[in-house]
Amino acid sequence: xxxxxxxxxxxxxxxxxxxxxxxxxxxxxxxxxxxxxxxxxxxxxxxxxxxxxxxxxxxxxxxxxxxxxxxxxxxxxxxxxxxxxxxxxxxxxxxxxxxxxxxxxxxxxxxxxxxxxxxxxxxxxxxxxxxxxxxxxxxxxxxxxxxxxxxxxxxxxxxxxxxxxxxxxxxxxxxxxxxxxxxxxxxxxxxxxxxxxxxxxxxxxxxxxxxxxxxxxxxxxxxxxxxxxxxxxxxxxxxxxxxxxxxxxxxxxxxxxxxxxx
Amino acid sequence: xxxxxxxxxxxxxxxxxxxxxxxxxxxxxxxxxxxxxxxxxxxxxxxxxxxxxxxxxxxxxxxxxxxxxxxxxxxxxxxxxxxxxxxxxxxxxxxxxxxxxxxxxxxxxxxxxxxxxxxxxxxxxxxxxxxxxxxxxxxxxxxxxxxxxxxxxxxxxxxxxxxxxxxxxxxxxxxxxxxxxxxxxxxxxxxxxxxxxxxxxxxxxxxxxxxxxxxxxxxxxxxxxxxxxxxxxxxxxxxxxxxxxxxxxxxxxxxxxxxxxxxxx
Numbered sequence: 272x273x274x275x276x277x278x279x280x281x282x283x284x285x286x287x288x289x290x291x292x293x294x295x296x297x298x299x300x301x302x303x304x305x306x307x308x309x310x311x312x313x314x315x316x317x318x319x320x321x322x323x324x325x326x327x328x329x330x331x332x333x334x335x336x337x338x339x340x341x342x343x344x345x346x347x348x349x350x351x352x353x354x355x356x357x358x359x360x361x362x363x364x365x366x367x368x369x370x371x372x373x374x375x376x377x378x379x380x381x382x383x384x385x386x387x388x389x390x391x392x393x394x395x396x397x398x399x400x401x402x403x404x405x406x407x408x409x410x411x412x413x414x415x416x417x418x419x420x421x422x423x424x425x426x427x428x429x430x431x432x433x434x435x436x437x438x439x440x441x442x443x444x445x446x447x448x449x450x451x452x453x454x455x456x457x458x459x460x461x462x463x464x465x466x467x468x469x470x471x472x473x474x475x476x477x478x479x480x481x482x483x484x485x486x487x488x489x490x491x492x493x494x495x496x497x498x499x500x501x502x503x504x505x506x507x508x509x510x511x512x513x514x515x516x517x518x519x520x521x522x523x524x525x526x527x528x529x530x531x532x533x
Numbered sequence: 534x535x536x537x538x539x540x541x542x543x544x545x546x547x548x549x550x551x552x553x554x555x556x557x558x559x560x561x562x563x564x565x566x567x568x569x570x571x572x573x574x575x576x577x578x579x580x581x582x583x584x585x586x587x588x589x590x591x592x593x594x595x596x597x598x599x600x601x602x603x604x605x606x607x608x609x610x611x612x613x614x615x616x617x618x619x620x621x622x623x624x625x626x627x628x629x630x631x632x633x634x635x636x637x638x639x640x641x642x643x644x645x646x647x648x649x650x651x652x653x654x655x656x657x658x659x660x661x662x663x664x665x666x667x668x669x670x671x672x673x674x675x676x677x678x679x680x681x682x683x684x685x686x687x688x689x690x691x692x693x694x695x696x697x698x699x700x701x702x703x704x705x706x707x708x709x710x711x712x713x714x715x716x717x718x719x720x721x722x723x724x725x726x727x728x729x730x731x732x733x734x735x736x737x738x739x740x741x742x743x744x745x746x747x748x749x750x751x752x753x754x755x756x757x758x759x760x761x762x763x764x765x766x767x768x769x770x771x772x773x774x775x776x777x778x779x780x781x782x783x784x785x786x787x788x789x790x791x792x793x794x795x796x797x798x
Binding site for chain 1: 554556557558560561563564567568570571574575577578579583586587704705706708709710711712713715716717719720725726730731
């Protein structure tokens with residue numbers, strides 16, 4: 272079987288398994304929607320008192336937020352399994368995957384199906400659509416095409432960074448993936464215009480761990496926001512960098528894996 | 534009442550356990566630190582140019598955010614996940630065979646972790662004060678009330694977390710339940726934004742619920758937005774909710790135990 276077919280088949284199996292627990296499905300979807308709504312309440316509450324933050328209007332900030340929600344949903348859809356790495360390493364369960372003739376990273380990523388993706392993709396899609404309807408974007412065919420490319424690459428940045436963050440669990444003996452959760456929250460910093468942060472933090476978020484390319488820079492390009500719009504065109508570069516970084520971290524991590532001695 | 538010794542033992546064991554996984558523990562607080570950073574940066578920009586919003590100027594907002602950060606660090610370390618996993622795997626049956634009160638035993642473990650949570654949160658606060666400048670300090674009476682209020686966060690938040698953990702007796706999955714609690718409590722505890730910013734009706738709802746006692750109450754006391762009778766009222770509210778939730782969890786526990794299915798092994 273081709274690795275990609277294996278990956279899709281594995282995802283489908285885990286989707287079916289997860290659907291067995293109907294109540295849990297609704298709890299996860301509901302929790303995802305609730306979490307994003309709370310984020311939305313924050314932004315709306317702030318903008319009720321101020322017209323704009325460092326030159327960004329309410330709907331522009333909401334569009335950035337929508338892209339981050341969509342990226343999170345994409346990550347949960349395609350790579351939810353990577354959150355299992357800490358547990359697999361800690362218990363030695365990873366052994367089983369090493370003996371199968373498929374890329375380990377694909378096996379791990381497809382080993383879970385994130386039901387919350389349904390909630391996040393729905394909320395992100397609706398919010399993003401509403402934001403675009405409220406903003407005067409000049410949609411020429413060229414801009415549409417480039418925006419689609421930039422958007423797809425932005426999603427890829429997020430998926431790659433989530434896997435990379437979780438792959439650091441190879442260096443830890445604890446079954447908790449607290450570092451990966453921390454990285455997720457570092458990414459949340461890019462919900463707000465990057466210019467509110469100190470230069471060091473800005474540089475970190477746009478280069479070493481390019482979370483700013485998940486929402487902020489791509490959104491600047493798609494919306495044509497001021498002088499930094501062109502930076503969004505670097506999103507494919509950020510995506511390439513993130514994927515290479517992830518594969519590197521994963522490979523180095525896997526080399527460190529020494530099972531638990533059954 | 535049996536002797537306290539086994540509970541002290543549990544608290545010490547929990548303290549040693551977080552010591553063993555100290556790196557994980559500190560990394561676990563990382564997410565709270567990142568949230569704090571984002572909020573400090575955002576409010577600094579918003580308030581520097583405008584002076585004050587909803588009665589908060591920059592020094593008071595800074596103090597509010599730091600107290601909320603410390604309060605959120607308390608009872609934040611995987612107490613609910615551990616309990617959830619033991620319920621789901623059936624290991625809880627082993628806990629039930631011990632001649633201890635289940636809830637008191639979990640609380641003892643929580644206290645063991647609170648010690649390290651407080652130390653870490655204190656270190657971050659000192660660093661933040663060095664980076665962002667000093668805080669307006671309350672007078673001695675107000676400060677004493679603040680300390681009581683911060684201490685009252687521990688049992689109150691424990692009970693909220695414990696009650697959510699108990700939902701696992703009914704569901705297979707805990708992740709969603711936990712997320713839902715975190716989301717609701719972020720909004721209603723004043724963690725997301727001071728409650729004064731919310732629309733009137735939502736603010737009233739929030740002040741009537743226990744969540745505000747886990748973050749907003751000590752923060753309002755520290756920055757002096759609640760003084761005199763209102764300050765005492767906030768602390769009394771925290772204590773009243775603690776008593777009510779304690780009774781509630783005991784009552785719910787009887788039903789929860791009937792739901793427990795343990796697979797043989």
